[in-house]
Amino acid sequence: MSSQLDPQAQEDLLNPRERSFTQRLATAADWRSAILIPFLAVISALIIGLIMIILTGSSFSEAMNAYLALLDGSVGSLRAISETLTAATPLMLAGLSVALAFRAGLFNIGGEGQALIGGMFAVWVGFSITGLPIFIHLPLAIIAGILGGAIWGFIPGILKAKTGAHEVITTIMLNYIALRLVDFLLKTTMFQREGRNDPVSKNIEVSAEYPTFLSGIDSALRVHAGLFVALGAAFLIYWLLFRTTIGFEFRAVGANPSAARYAGISVTKVYILVMLIAGALAGTAGAGQVLGVLGRTTPGFTADLGFDGIAVALLGRSNPWGVVAAAILFGGLRAGGQQMQVSASVGIDLISVIQALIIIFVAAPALISAIYRLKTPVASAQISKGWGA
């Protein structure tokens, strides 16, 4: 991924004979692109957000109050931190899903659909099986979520590998198919709650819920055990990518699929496997929302999780721990945004705008370099290479 290379490394990319293939793969992101650029991107986005609040008719002090509410709502109290982590949990998993695919040179826009299908699988196991103890029922429901997401990720994977169909197109289309499928399923007797006319699923059993491990202190602390699942997944993906042969193959295909093929790596296998795992991660994210927060499903219950995952993966530079950090930041923005809406009456949609601006700045580091007059410009992210096909 040339996105993380400084000019020197980029030149090396153009003259591959001077550095071996493995050496280039091993090139670590330097501190500029890993920390400074994301930091400046967040600051810039927040400043533009502030200007927008003022432009929509607030005074400067009102706007600053809104940002103080944002800060207070994200880290100001134990409850705020709990809300931040609750919001960050699915973002970590969705971000990992996109990041893993990025590493293999694939752009998974389908996190949304994978999370929806995963959530539907999980909710079905959650409500249809009764009388199981939590240590059997909960894992079963999580596995169902993983399976659902993996199925929805497998489809674009196999299409890409066998027919060359571009994953960006197929995953976008599968998102909408999943949305419609959920709409349909929620009206069937299999899912719809008895006595309801609106599309809402049955509630899951208590034995399928993620335990809220801090509710002993205060029942309002919603942070749930899904957080550890997400952190575990981050560790697992880090280990997979950087400590296993298959992870090396993923990155090799991401760096240069033709070269990887000449080196004897099965690109077909990598594409299928990567999309399968990416789908499983997004499915776990959707399942986590069902089992930890919602307890049921409604149309579009994932609320743009897949798209937020793209933002998280870009900000985290497709590094599993970077993704965790980015997810906590975005979780904080979400949680703080709620507080901002309530106490400063600034709409929470501002958070979406700030998020979008952050991606622009992170994806175009040269823009940040130009604004802040940094000495060495950093190369822009180039992940996909057009439609191909």
Place this chain on the structure above:
Amino acid sequence: MSDHSSEFQQAPMESYLSKEAKSNTLSKSKVRRAKILGVIMLFLSAVVMFVLAPASAGIATFGLSFSDDKFQLEALAIPSTAALYVLAMVLAFLGGTQFLKGFQRKSTLILGISFVVFVISIMIWATAGQEFSLISMLVSTIARTTPIALGALSGILCERSGVVNIGIEGMLLGGAFTGVVMGSLLGGWIGLIAATITGGILALLLAFLSINYRVDQIIIGVVINLLVLGLTSFLTAQILVGRPEWNDAPIFPAIKIPILGDIPIIGPMFFDQTVIVYAMFGLVALTTFMLFRTRWGLRTRSVGENPKAADSLGISVSKTRYLAVVYGGMVGGFAGAWFTLGTVGRFDEGMTGGAGFIGLAAMIFGGWNPIGALGAALIFGFSDSLSQKLALVNTSIPTEFLSMTPYLVTIVVVAGLVGRARPPAADGQPFEKQ
């Protein structure tokens, strides 16, 4: 040597795969494809014969005229069960022939015909014993086709010049928003212009980041969608909610063209629509002409196919791409105005509801060609309109599956199961002057 190695670096996996796929495309796989298509048709026939026909009873009545039309056509009354058995036979014949002998080159056309027959069967089954206004469905088909076709056109203009545009949805939404605000304040025509300019500005962002900073075009497209969704929702909550008079624009009336508008069926469909619909047909024709019959079009396409060659001939790649992308964005913004100024006159959060992505699908299905995309948009508009109207008739048919069609069709097309859509060769690849 360095030139060669950079080529090697950029060689996308996709092209590698497709080469391999092509070399495998011997008669064997063609035969297999023919068999698969035959099985699909036989399956459709079986569905009509054993599921739909036994479950239907009575006469299906299809209205062909509005009550105030000048020339009244009598409603079409079809005995449902008998008609369904006949249609099932037709499907079985087509499927059987395809399976045994194959239609070779015509097989895609035959598959299309089979789907049309199947859709007619579903309509007959759904309306059995009831009345269904076919004409109002056809009229709304054209209306719903409009934003899809314009969205597809927006994508075609960008991608023919080599810039992938995933942000069509955002351009539609942005156009819808500024269209309604400016329309409420200064009148519909100003609203239409404002919507067009909004699309152009968003396209400038796409062009600036992808051409000047060579940022991944798909990422920018995704960002444009998120940015516009967030921005319009934020501004709606902060400004429009408190000022309802800013969110109450005049709607363009349908203009009936004399004489032509009185032709039965075709008149109400094509000659009694709003300015935006007429403009859509005009823009499709104009863009087709510009792309394939003018110097500008040749240059734009050359930059999208082989920017290096175009550059060596003295064509400015970045200038050509800027022009095409901004033109495309303006078409997208104009299309957005349809949602507010063309229908309801007010803006709601996220009201475009994925139409931009259906436009993207139509672009691909139509093979990056304006006329083809219009055809695809008509099919998608039809399935959209049909699912809306069928929901009104009392049937147990899950309309969700009908509204999935555009997406399913797109997947089938990009997977190359039915024909193969070829994108411009340099689509999505940033160009760096050497």
